Amino acid sequence: MSIFIDTSTRVLIQGITGKEGSYWTKHMQEMGTKIVAGVTPGKEGQTVEDIPVYHSVKRAAAAHSVDASMLFVPPRFTRDAVFEALDAGIKKIVTVADGIPVHDAVEIRRAALMEKAIVVGGNTSGVISPGKAMMGFFPYWIERVYNPGRIGIMTRSGSLTNEVTSMVVAAGFGVSTLIGVGGDPVPGVRFAEMLPFYQADPETDAVVIIGELGGTMEEEVAAAIADGSFTKPLVAFLGGRTAPEGKKMGHAGAIVSGGTGSVKDKIAALEKAGARVAERPRLVGSLLREVFPATV
Amino acid sequence: MKLFECQAKEVFAAAGIPVPDSRQARTAEEASAAAAEIGFPCVLKSQLLQGGRGKAGLIKVVQTEEEAAAAAAGLFSRPEGVRILLVEKAVEIEKELYLSITIDPVESRGMIIACAEGGVEIETLAKEKPQALIREKFDLSRGLEAFRARSVVYDMGLTGDTAKQTVKILSALYQVFSRYDAELAEINPLFITKDGNVVAGDAKLSIDDNASFRQKEYQLTREYFSSDAEYEAALDGIPYLQFHGDIGLMCAGAGLTTTVYDLINYEGGTVANYLEFGGPNYRRAVRAMELCLKNPSKVILVVTFGTIARADVMAEGIVEAIGKLHPDRPIVTCIRGTNEDRAVEILEAAGLKPIFDTEEAVREAVSIAKGGAA
Numbered sequence: 001m002s003i004f005i006d007t008s009t010r011v012l013i014q015g016i017t018g019k020e021g022s023y024w025t026k027h028m029q030e031m032g033t034k035i036v037a038g039v040t041p042g043k044e045g046q047t048v049e050d051i052p053v054y055h056s057v058k059r060a061a062a063a064h065s066v067d068a069s070m071l072f073v074p075p076r077f078t079r080d081a082v083f084e085a086l087d088a089g090i091k092k093i094v095t096v097a098d099g100i101p102v103h104d105a106v107e108i109r110r111a112a113l114m115e116k117a118i119v120v121g122g123n124t125s126g127v128i129s130p131g132k133a134m135m136g137f138f139p140y141w142i143e144r145v146y147n148p149g150r151i152g153i154m155t156r157s158g159s160l161t162n163e164v165t166s167m168v169v170a171a172g173f174g175v176s177t178l179i180g181v182g183g184d185p186v187p188g189v190r191f192a193e194m195l196p197f198y199q200a201d202p203e204t205d206a207v208v209i210i211g212e213l214g215g216t217m218e219e220e221v222a223a224a225i226a227d228g229s230f231t232k233p234l235v236a237f238l239g240g241r242t243a244p245e246g247k248k249m250g251h252a253g254a255i256v257s258g259g260t261g262s263v264k265d266k267i268a269a270l271e272k273a274g275a276r277v278a279e280r281p282r283l284v285g286s287l288l289r290e291v292f293p294a295t296v
Numbered sequence: 297m298k299l300f301e302c303q304a305k306e307v308f309a310a311a312g313i314p315v316p317d318s319r320q321a322r323t324a325e326e327a328s329a330a331a332a333e334i335g336f337p338c339v340l341k342s343q344l345l346q347g348g349r350g351k352a353g354l355i356k357v358v359q360t361e362e363e364a365a366a367a368a369a370g371l372f373s374r375p376e377g378v379r380i381l382l383v384e385k386a387v388e389i390e391k392e393l394y395l396s397i398t399i400d401p402v403e404s405r406g407m408i409i410a411c412a413e414g415g416v417e418i419e420t421l422a423k424e425k426p427q428a429l430i431r432e433k434f435d436l437s438r439g440l441e442a443f444r445a446r447s448v449v450y451d452m453g454l455t456g457d458t459a460k461q462t463v464k465i466l467s468a469l470y471q472v473f474s475r476y477d478a479e480l481a482e483i484n485p486l487f488i489t490k491d492g493n494v495v496a497g498d499a500k501l502s503i504d505d506n507a508s509f510r511q512k513e514y515q516l517t518r519e520y521f522s523s524d525a526e527y528e529a530a531l532d533g534i535p536y537l538q539f540h541g542d543i544g545l546m547c548a549g550a551g552l553t554t555t556v557y558d559l560i561n562y563e564g565g566t567v568a569n570y571l572e573f574g575g576p577n578y579r580r581a582v583r584a585m586e587l588c589l590k591n592p593s594k595v596i597l598v599v600t601f602g603t604i605a606r607a608d609v610m611a612e613g614i615v616e617a618i619g620k621l622h623p624d625r626p627i628v629t630c631i632r633g634t635n636e637d638r639a640v641e642i643l644e645a646a647g648l649k650p651i652f653d654t655e656e657a658v659r660e661a662v663s664i665a666k667g668g669a670a
Contacts, residue, residue, distance in 0.1 A: 076509055098575060101507035102399060103477050106436050109404035125603060139603045139634045157551025159574055162601040162633060163654060183550060185479075186401040212551055215401065239554040242561040247537055249554050249570065280559065282655060 002129035003152070003177040003197045003204070004092060004118070005033070005068060011135060012060055012069040012090070013038040013051070014081050021072035022048045024137045028070070031140050033133040036064040057088040068092035070126070070135045075099035078122060082108045082188075086115050094135040095121040095188070105186040112188055119188030124180035125158050136180065149174015151288065152198040154191050155210035156183050156217070157239070164210050164237050164281045171285025173292075176204040185215070192220035195230045206233040206291060208284055213240030213249065214261040222269035233291045234275040237284050238263045297503050299514060300343040302382045304499035307476065311468040313483070314461075314495045318384040327368035328361045330383040336360060342371050343380035345520065347417075354378070357386060379519050387495055392485035393452065394418055395466060396500075397440075397473040405433040406440065406473070408466070412452045414485035414497075440470035461494040462486070477507035525569070525590045534577055536587060541566025542665035544593035546584050548574025548600035548610070556599050559655060565662035568593035578605035581613025585621055595625055597661040599654055601632045607639035615646040626664050630657035 005011070011028070015021040016038025026049050029035055035051055037060040044055040054060035057069065069085040071078065075097040085093050093112070100108070100122045112119040120127055126136015131148035140146040145162050147169045155161040155178070165175060179194055181187045191209055198204045207230075211218040218238065224230040241263045243249045267277045276291075278284040299307070305315045319330035320343075331338050342354035349355050354376065356367040364383070371378050392414035400407040410430040411421060422429055432448050434440050445466045449459050465486070473481040482500040489495060503511050521527040522538065529536030535550070543565050547553035553572050560567055568591045573584035578600075588596050600610050611631050618627065630651045631639045643650040651657040 075506065099506045101477055101510075102479060102504045103436055103474075103507070106399055106401075106404050106406070109401075110435060110437070113404065137603055142633070142636070155551075157549060158603065159547075159549025159601045159605075159633075160551030160555055162603070163552055163555070166601075166632075186399060186404060190402070210551070212554060220402075239551045239558065242558045243554060249537065249550075249557070280562070280655065281555065 002132055003194070003201050004120070004127050004179065005129060005133045005135055007032050007034065007132050009092075009133060010034055010036045010065055010067045012036065012057065012064075012066045012085075013072065014057065014069055014085065015072035016040055016048045016051065016053055017043050017046060018072055020137075024072065025049050025051065027137070027140075028134055031134050032131070033135065036066060057084045057090070061088040061090070066090055068094070068135060071095040071097065073097060075101070075122065079104040079108055082119060083111060086111055086117055091115070091117040093117060093119045093188070094124075094126045095119065096124055096126055096136055097122040099123075100184060102185055105184055105188070109186055109188050118193075120179060121182045121184075121188055123184045124182030124187075125161070127177065127179050128175075129177045130175050138178070144169055147174040148176075150176050150203060150205040152176050152201065152204040152207040153178040153210065154194060154207065155180050156187075156212055157210055158183075160239060160281075161210055164208065164284050167281045167285040168208060168288060171289050173285070173288055176201065181217070190220060191217045192224050195221065195224050199230050199232060204232065206235065206288060208288070209234065209236045211236060211238045211266065213238070213243050213263045216261060218266040219269045222266075222273040222275065225270075225273035225275055234270075235278060235284055235287045235291075236270050236275055237278045237281060238266055241267075241279075297505060297514065297516060297520065298345050299501045299503065300345065300380065300519075301341060301499050302343055302380065303514065304501035305382075305496065307472055307501055308468070308483070308496055308499050311472045313465050313468045314493065315499070316385045316387055316495060316497075318382050321368065321381045321383050322379065324365050324368040324372060327381050327383055328365035331358060331364035332361050334383060334385045337386040338364070339384045339386050340364065340367050340371060341382040341384060342374070342376070342378040343382055344376055344378060346376070377522065387487055387497070388490040389487050390490045391488040392497070393462070393488065394421075394484045395462075395469060395486050396480060396482035396484065397469055397478070398480045400433055403433055406436050406470075408432040408434070408440070408448055410448050410452050410466075412454075418484065436474070439474065440467065442467070445470070457492060458488055458494060465494060465496070472501065476501060477504045477511050478502060479504050525587055529571065529587050532580075532583060534580070534584060534587065535570070535572040537570040538591070539567045539569060541568050542594040543661050544568045544571070544588040544591055544596040546571050546573060546581075546588050546596055546598045548572060548578060548602050548605050552599060552601060556597065556654065556658060559658040560597075560662060563658055563662045565658070565665055574600065574602060574605050578602060578610055579613060581610060582617040582620055585614070585617040585623065589621060589623055593625065595661050595664040596623065596627045597657060598627060598629045598631065599657060600630070603634055605633065606635050607631045607633040608635035608642060611639035611642040615642060615648075618646065628657050628661045628664070630654055
């Protein structure tokens with residue numbers, strides 16, 4: 001069992017007939033993801049990689065049992081697509097769209113909270129349990145990054161995730177489940193909300209978070225460690241330590257919440273709670289090695 | 297995008313929020329004429345996006361036409377690059393309040409922040425006197441309900457006609473927040489005048505760039521930027537920041553670019569510009585390098601680790617850019633990700649020495665910037 005998805009999770013693809021949707025459907029299948037149906041309005045009756053396509057999520061969910069939905073839907077239509085999945089009772093949703101209006105994102109997250117569902121994204125590569133399944137687009141074929149193992153990873157970033165994860169793997173570790181919560185100011189799900197799953201996961205020994213300036217997600221992680229609800233070792237890497245004040249550096253998520261969220265404050269909160277904070281990507285591997293000297 | 301005060305006030309006024317009588321001026325002559333029309337005393341306000349304009353001397357109160365002309369000339373010659381002055385009727389102030397609407401990303405609701413003490417940095421107030429701030433959340437799907445607007449205003453300690461006026465203003469501010477996909481709609485200070493009227497002293501409106509497909513009223517112009525390169529990059533949708541150091545960054549991904557920026561600082565180097573050509577821009581290396589070359593940097597550092605932004609495509613782009621633009625400075629490359637082996641071949645065939653480790657590439661760039669061999 002891995003977190004969020006594993007080989008038995010039955011996945012629906014919204015936007016399956018699009019260029020991105022069909023390309024990554026093939027790769028998700030190739031990696032082991034169980035894809036049961038697709039949705040593109042107006043294209044019922046077609047197939048993509050032998051997967052049947054339906055007009056609506058409701059019609060797809062009536063014909064197949066669906067556990068999770070993966071959205072390859074443009075940002076301006078994402079709110080409606082998420083609502084459609086929630087309306088069909090789907091509780092796990094991943095949206096990779098980059099450019100969701102923030103007011104839409106607020107409504108998406110609120111609806112997910114009301115429905116007790118998890119929406120991962122947008123502006124993310126998604127979720128991957130290397131060697132098992134993925135919902136999103138990861139270069140899982142790059143073994144020096146997406147090597148299976150026992151380290152859970154959560155990230156706000158894309159390219160930086162490849163950079164940091166390659167250092168985790170270079171230090172002799174691998175990845176249990178990687179969740180990209182995304183770089184938007186209002187992500188559907190926040191770091192701290194996924195921690196209980198890593199805490200309960202027998203396949204995860206420690207968690208790495210890849211954060212950056214802005215917002216309060218890293219502080220919320222520190223609070224979960226401080227109050228004893230998360231007890232596994234946690235290593236953080238945060239981009240933007242030397243970012244000058246007032247400049248819009250990093251993701252949009254690093255911008256909006258002005259006034260709070262300096263990396264200095266985040267590091268202080270995490271270290272006070274007992275997490276280790278790496279100054280450079282390379283040191284994430286070294287710090288994990290200090291925690292697990294015997295692991296090979 | 298953040299609107300200038302004069303634009304935000306137009307929006308606020310159209311929504312029914314009272315603002316002082318004002319004119320815009322682009323020359324000292326226009327400013328003194330506008331002042332004469334409005335009457336004295338009046339206020340000349342530099343239209344810049346930075347905060348703290350009062351403290352920085354970018355706002356002047358004038359009593360006569362001559363004073364207006366002189367003050368305007370002074371403001372237009374400021375190094376900040378003032379292009380527009382808002383010439384505004386001065387109001388007699390009884391009290392200053394604070395009112396804004398923004399987003400709470402944790403609860404995922406709209407959030408009103410209100411305070412009976414305005415006119416100061418709200419961040420300072422939040423630190424020193426947090427109990428003075430009212431934070432009221434509401435669901436965007438329901439909108440700001442009338443009862444909630446009233447409740448906030450009464451909690452601010454307002455009564456009578458002042459309270460009624462402020463409720464109207466808060467409701468109008470919500471209409472603006474919703475209609476314009478605002479990240480922030482703020483009135484600070486909100487004046488209660490000596491004759492009992494409630495008037496917006498300042499206006500801030502920040503429109504979500506992701507909503508630009510349905511917010512077409514305000515377009516980016518050169519006036520919003522402090523350099524040509526920043527303006528051109530913004531028009532092209534390429535994230536770009538101007539600094540004044542030695543190393544031009546041409547990286548992919550916000551998080552990775554920010555991290556490379558940190559690593560350069562750790563190694564004692566300085567950054568000339570921050571530029572991202574990842575995501576939707578990964579095929580636009582030529583344009584990205586063109587922007588980088590507008591800066592007097594000593595070396596350009598390319599660091600990528602892309603998935604969809606394929607390494608081989610980016611490497612080809614870099615080689616093409618070098619062929620077309622003939623850069624007058626060394627290029628250090630560290631291109632990884634999908635098809636990275638092919639990327640190395642492409643770079644080597646073009647005579648570059650690809651580096652595979654971010655820190656090593658950063659050290660190489662810093663060494664070149666400090667006068668080491670390329």
